[in-house]
Amino acid sequence: MATDKFRCSILLLNALIAFLLLITSFPVFAGSSGTRPGLSPRTATDYIHAVIQADRRVYSHDIVARLSKLGVIKATENWEQDNTLLLPAQFLLKSAELSNERGIGMRYYLTSLWPINKKNSPKSENEITGLQEISRNPKEPFTWIVKEGNRWFYQAIYPDIATSESCVTCHNNHPKSPKKSFRVGDVMGGILINLPLGKQEKHAELGKHQFPPEIISDYVHSILASDREIYSKYIVDRLKNQNIIQASENWWADKTLPLPAQFLLNASQLVEKRKLGIHFRLISLWPINPQNGPANEFEHTGLETVETHPIRPYIGISKIGKKTYFKAVYPDFAVTQGCVNCHNAYPGSPKKDFKLNDVMGGITVSLVMK
Ligand code: HEC
Numbered sequence: 001m002a003t004d005k006f007r008c009s010i011l012l013l014n015a016l017i018a019f020l021l022l023i024t025s026f027p028v029f030a031g032s033s034g035t036r037p038g039l040s041p042r043t044a045t046d047y048i049h050a051v052i053q054a055d056r057r058v059y060s061h062d063i064v065a066r067l068s069k070l071g072v073i074k075a076t077e078n079w080e081q082d083n084t085l086l087l088p089a090q091f092l093l094k095s096a097e098l099s100n101e102r103g104i105g106m107r108y109y110l111t112s113l114w115p116i117n118k119k120n121s122p123k124s125e126n127e128i129t130g131l132q133e134i135s136r137n138p139k140e141p142f143t144w145i146v147k148e149g150n151r152w153f154y155q156a157i158y159p160d161i162a163t164s165e166s167c168v169t170c171h172n173n174h175p176k177s178p179k180k181s182f183r184v185g186d187v188m189g190g191i192l193i194n195l196p197l198g199k200q201e202k203h204a205e206l207g208k209h210q211f212p213p214e215i216i217s218d219y220v221h222s223i224l225a226s227d228r229e230i231y232s233k234y235i236v237d238r239l240k241n242q243n244i245i246q247a248s249e250n251w252w253a254d255k256t257l258p259l260p261a262q263f264l265l266n267a268s269q270l271v272e273k274r275k276l277g278i279h280f281r282l283i284s285l286w287p288i289n290p291q292n293g294p295a296n297e298f299e300h301t302g303l304e305t306v307e308t309h310p311i312r313p314y315i316g317i318s319k320i321g322k323k324t325y326f327k328a329v330y331p332d333f334a335v336t337q338g339c340v341n342c343h344n345a346y347p348g349s350p351k352k353d354f355k356l357n358d359v360m361g362g363i364t365v366s367l368v369m370k
């Protein structure tokens with residue numbers, strides 16, 4: 001029932017995206033003539049945060065809370081010894097570590113004024129102020145710019161809210177928790193996003209800076225790819241190899257884990273609902289689900305291009321009415337043997353000879369410029 005609803009809304013969502021893309025063309029942006037459209041720092045961190053938060057929500061809600069309530073599997077701090085799920089915070093921290101280690105410029109992490117793990121304490125006066133401010137006003141992120149060495153950074157902290165009883169119960173009862181009085185709805189900490197602005201003094205003019213959309217799109221993709229890799233490696237493959245739990249297409253009814261593709265789709269739906277101007281989706285030239293084929297010429301060419309040249313995404317800019325869209329297709333790699341085995345054996349899969357590290361398809365990211 002719930003799966004039907006899920007499928008139905010996915011179909012609608014795909015139809016909508018396909019329609020939007022059909023009425024558009026995506027000429028690749030041609031070099032340096034004119035001023036290049038950009039994104040304000042606040043739009044940039046709003047997009048980045050939306051993706052971090054959606055993945056965090058899918059993991060803690062659709063996976064941890066659901067499977068724990070069903071009595072199937074729990075999340076525990078010592079997940080490795082216990083053969084359990086990672087805690088939601090551990091999932092985010094692991095994925096952030098993977099993304100941060102790429103050295104791409106943007107960094108993000110969880111922080112709190114009442115951390116169970118002291119490593120998650122605020123790292124500066126600004127972070128302390130930021131955490132205090134978002135506790136007072138959780139509707140808005142708190143943002144600032146700061147100079148470290150001779151470089152400027154734009155930093156934004158977004159509230160991390162106790163969305164379920166399980167957040168509260170676990171933290172209040174944890175022996176290392178400095179705070180024992182959390183309630184559902186409370187701000188428990190924050191997600192900090194740190195964007196490099198560069199060396200020039202003029203960057204200090206808050207709000208004047210414009211980020212090239214391809215950079216923000218790369219940051220967004222880094223988060224999606226990291227969460228996807230951590231989910232596949234540490235949840236799907238690890239627990240399957242230990243015969244504990246599988247991922248299956250009818251995960252809701254089967255009381256199993258969502259497929260990696262469904263993890264991304266669920267997150268994409270959550271972000272879609274917020275109507276922020278950011279969209280992402282998984283596509284392929286060899287889709288198991290025909291809905292995931294390329295929706296237009298741009299996506300088709302993009303998939304062919306990143307399969308041949310996976311070093312960089314295929315990008316384009318277009319206008320629909322008054323809105324300017326940036327769009328990119330990134331290669332989606334077979335990061336684990338699990339990706340390969342499942343696709344090669346899946347009934348109806350049009351391709352049966354995927355190998356580890358092959359480009360299996362693409363992740364599209366589309367950003368409205370503002
Ligand atoms: C089963 C226990 C458990 C549950 C459920 C849980 N947490 Fe945590 N949380 C922890 C532990 C343990 C850490 C420390 C992880 C680490 O860094 O080693 C942590 C870390 C955090 C942090 C970083 C600061 C700190 O305390 O170290 C935040 C913020 C946080 N959790 C918020 C939440 C929210 C919001 C939820 C619900 C969506 C949640 N937690 C669910 C146990 C839990």
Ligand code: HEC
Nearest residue numbers: 232260261282284287288289292333334338339342360361
């Ligand atoms: C347990 C089986 C399973 C595993 C593991 C799995 N997939 Fe899939 N994958 C599927 C199924 C089934 C779909 C179609 C989902 C849908 O209905 O939209 C899919 C969808 C996709 C798509 C969209 C195109 C299509 O085939 O519909 C891509 C790209 C993809 N997977 C890549 C990967 C990668 C990369 C990994 C590893 C990180 C992976 N898959 C792991 C079963 C799996």
